[in-house]
Amino acid sequence: MSKEQDAYELVKKAEEKQNPGFFSKLFSSKNSRLEESLDCLEKAANIFKLLKKWEEAGNTYEKCGVIQIQLQNDPTNFLIESAHCFSFVDNKKSLTIKKKIVENYSQNGRFMNAGKYQQQIAEKYEEMFDYPNSIKEYKLAADYFSMETMNAKSYEQNCLLKYCDLMCSLENNKSCYPEASEVILYFNLDL
Secondary structure, eight states: OOHHHHHHHHHHHHHHHHSOOHHHHHHSOHHHHHHHHHHHHHHHHHHHHHTTOHHHHHHHHHHHHHHHHHTTSOOHHHHHHHHHHHTTTOHHHHHHHHHHHHHHHHHTTOHHHHHHHHHHHHHHHHHTTOHHHHHHHHHHHHHHHHTOSSSOHHHHHHHHHHHHHHHHHHHOSGGGHHHHHHHHHHTTOOO
């Protein structure tokens, strides 16, 4: 049996653990079945990742995140793995998952981490030449960084400067200059 077949068997086994028969329900708790399912899915995702089956790995890591939520645990690590895998094959899906990561970090008060992933989203939109979305995402990243008290000012500054730069170049007029000058004054920059 090949490694890929092993991974698919693990996924199948995980699904069976989540939807057990009558006797399995009697002799095991829902949480223990979910934990066993999670273990199988994580092993399968790792195999898919090793085989560079990026879409399968991303989907499987995302399923692991869903189970973590059902177990009332933090799904972030699995979502990070999922977004990474999808970044090789599906930018849109990767961005969608990164937005879930940002939401999770912000709900838990981890604004520095939320800002870093928000900045990655902005950079990806910029790479894709989607400047209107990139502008919006840089501004949001700067807002997350502004909520942190330590070591975040330079991140906030970089995001706001990128926001102003893209906004001014996109609009190609002087209406954005007042906001850009406010950013420069706010950070007391010598440009």
